[in-house]
Amino acid sequence: MVNLKALAISTFFFVSSLAASSNDWRSRSIYQLVTDRFALTDGSGPACSTGDRVYCGGTYQGIIHHLDYIQNMGFDAIWISPVVSSFEGPSAYGEAYHGYWPQDLYSLNTHFGTGQDLKALADALHKRNMYLMVDVVVNHLVSKASPPTFSSFNPLNEASDFHTKCLITDYNNQTEVEQCWLGDDNLPLVDVNTENDEIVKTYYDWIKTLVGNYSVDGIRIDTVKHVRKDFWPGFASSSGVYTIGEVLHNETSYVADYTNVLDAVLDYPTWFPLVAGFQTQFGNLSDLSRVITASQGAYKNGLFGTGSFLENHDQPRFPSLSNDTARLKNAISFPFIHDGIPIVYYGQEQGYTGGPDPANREALWFSGYAQDKDLVQHIKTMNAARKAAIAANSRFLSVPMTFPLASETTLAVSKPPMLALFTNAGVSGTASWNLAKSGFNGNTRLIDVLSCTVVTTNSDGSLVANTTDGLPQIYLPVSALPSSSNICTGKLGTGNSASGITTSSLMVVGLATFAWLLMEIGL
Ligand SMILES: *[C@@H]1O[C@H](CO)[C@@H](O)[C@H](O)[C@H]1NC(C)=O
Ligand SMILES: *[C@@H]1O[C@H](CO)[C@@H](O)[C@H](O)[C@H]1NC(C)=O
Ligand SMILES: *[C@@H]1O[C@H](CO)[C@@H](O)[C@H](O)[C@H]1NC(C)=O
Ligand SMILES: *[C@@H]1O[C@H](CO)[C@@H](O)[C@H](O)[C@H]1NC(C)=O
Ligand SMILES: *[C@@H]1O[C@H](CO)[C@@H](O)[C@H](O)[C@H]1NC(C)=O
Ligand SMILES: *[C@@H]1O[C@H](CO)[C@@H](O)[C@H](O)[C@H]1NC(C)=O
Numbered sequence: 001m002v003n004l005k006a007l008a009i010s011t012f013f014f015v016s017s018l019a020a021s022s023n024d025w026r027s028r029s030i031y032q033l034v035t036d037r038f039a040l041t042d043g044s045g046p047a048c049s050t051g052d053r054v055y056c057g058g059t060y061q062g063i064i065h066h067l068d069y070i071q072n073m074g075f076d077a078i079w080i081s082p083v084v085s086s087f088e089g090p091s092a093y094g095e096a097y098h099g100y101w102p103q104d105l106y107s108l109n110t111h112f113g114t115g116q117d118l119k120a121l122a123d124a125l126h127k128r129n130m131y132l133m134v135d136v137v138v139n140h141l142v143s144k145a146s147p148p149t150f151s152s153f154n155p156l157n158e159a160s161d162f163h164t165k166c167l168i169t170d171y172n173n174q175t176e177v178e179q180c181w182l183g184d185d186n187l188p189l190v191d192v193n194t195e196n197d198e199i200v201k202t203y204y205d206w207i208k209t210l211v212g213n214y215s216v217d218g219i220r221i222d223t224v225k226h227v228r229k230d231f232w233p234g235f236a237s238s239s240g241v242y243t244i245g246e247v248l249h250n251e252t253s254y255v256a257d258y259t260n261v262l263d264a265v266l267d268y269p270t271w272f273p274l275v276a277g278f279q280t281q282f283g284n285l286s287d288l289s290r291v292i293t294a295s296q297g298a299y300k301n302g303l304f305g306t307g308s309f310l311e312n313h314d315q316p317r318f319p320s321l322s323n324d325t326a327r328l329k330n331a332i333s334f335p336f337i338h339d340g341i342p343i344v345y346y347g348q349e350q351g352y353t354g355g356p357d358p359a360n361r362e363a364l365w366f367s368g369y370a371q372d373k374d375l376v377q378h379i380k381t382m383n384a385a386r387k388a389a390i391a392a393n394s395r396f397l398s399v400p401m402t403f404p405l406a407s408e409t410t411l412a413v414s415k416p417p418m419l420a421l422f423t424n425a426g427v428s429g430t431a432s433w434n435l436a437k438s439g440f441n442g443n444t445r446l447i448d449v450l451s452c453t454v455v456t457t458n459s460d461g462s463l464v465a466n467t468t469d470g471l472p473q474i475y476l477p478v479s480a481l482p483s484s485s486n487i488c489t490g491k492l493g494t495g496n497s498a499s500g501i502t503t504s505s506l507m508v509v510g511l512a513t514f515a516w517l518l519m520e521i522g523l
Helices: 004-016 060-065 067-072 115-127 174-179 197-213 229-239 252-260 268-279 285-298 325-336 374-392 503-520
Strands: 030-033 077-080 084-086 102-108 131-136 188-191 218-221 242-245 300-303 307-309 341-345 402-406 410-415 418-423 431-435 445-448 454-456 463-467 473-477
Touching: 060 067, 060 115, 077 115, 102 197, 115 131, 131 197, 197 229, 218 229, 229 242, 229 252, 252 268, 252 285, 252 300, 268 285, 268 325, 285 300, 285 402, 285 410, 307 325, 325 341, 325 374, 325 418, 341 374, 374 418, 374 473, 402 431, 410 431, 418 431, 418 463
Parallel strands: 030 077, 030 341, 077 131, 131 218, 218 242, 307 341
Antiparallel strands: 084 102, 402 410, 410 418, 418 473, 431 463, 445 454, 445 473
């Protein structure tokens, strides 16, 4: 008999050796981590005070040892902080533990492990059909001294390889944003002269070999708006993989241009109204839908392939802005029904509360990597629901999300076969969603994957839903529930009539489970 498993595995390895494109990434879900703060090689949990801004000991081997933790939540890609070497010892703003102060592009930061360790991480991910995204910095190199020691840089090492020093003061002057320096006099970020053809070629060659040497599947690019736009297409094509850029700006019209020069951007224009919308009960969810609709129209590929996130290493964590658990669950759920790729910043699943940098870079080992936490389960369910939606409707990844309802306090997002109902009412708030068009046919049985409650659309396809606990409701048709998934496992069986679960839905699930069992035992 043909060994199908071996065949599948060998096919997979063949496929995984090919560069991952934007399309390959669309269905993925990304877990972002700061390597230094994620896990140690020996599994120990040393002290790590974020305010000290020093290395705490995280490594690539540490990540490898905790891939089960990441994969169990349903993620199939990780984004790690920059890998190239930085200066040693303290600067005016501490050590370079986060990686965003590159000094030598051609050597790796040995705090995190060797090149073999990094390659081993890529291999371990690929064996699990997971992707590796590496963060890269082009805009600047950084030395500990001020004024900078140009000779400490590699491969550029002369003052003429950089723009003449001027610190950015006017962010409305794009020339200044591109050619002056980030940082300050205590620690200037030395701005690479990306107007020079030789230097451009150096960077294109560098990214090509970095991606190749370590089997990288995608790159996240730092400070993209600080380098001229026409530098990027050649850089992206030299990388040969999916490119997603950080353009930290709140205006869709400003960010949109960058979607023409890279595969995608991190969706900052949506992030601003996302945070503001759910931070208090006075936020405006209608404004969130307005910005999304504008971005869908302005970006090259709409919002497909963009990175949708609630937290990252540069911004205060959401719970530092709002302690309402219901609003938090609404906000955390949102990236999973967005057209783009959901990105969860490590620690969010453990309820970490760090404020602005450096407080938002807490060591994950203090959590014990607990998997029974409420938010871990919540994220696991959201990943499973999105995968189920993709499996049930291949157009999930190409049909733009629409808003059957958008008010200051309530929002309905339709992306068949998923319907998500959000509110910023909070734990003790009430809200109702009255949808003339739910996006489903009449008499369709829907299950809220979070509460496992079943509702049925009215005969005209309309739907009225209420909440008294402020939680989001994420609906999938009962018929779209996969036979084996993390969704409402074991909960349907204990359902009561008050939650609307009928015998017929139990039979559907039962039959599906039976069919799945038959497949598993090879019949
Ligand atoms: C913008 O910044 C550049 C570089 O600093 C400067 O030469 C130019 O005069 C500025 N333009 C305006 C309109 O201020
Ligand atoms: C990749 O490996 C080659 C061969 O060892 C080496 O020449 C090149 O510098 C490496 N690239 C990077 C970015 O480390
Ligand atoms: C973006 O931020 C600036 C500065 O805070 C503000 O003036 C502007 O109105 C914001 N734009 C949008 C679209 O929110
Ligand atoms: C909420 O946002 C919508 C869309 O941007 C806007 O029309 C409305 O006036 C805003 N509501 C308030 C109270 O600001
Ligand atoms: C929420 O609670 C955390 C931890 O107790 C605290 O650090 C944070 O400041 C609180 N945030 C708000 C907005 O109250
Ligand atoms: C939802 O609440 C509204 C207004 O409070 C009420 O009229 C309606 O009957 C409720 N619907 C459901 C399905 O509970």
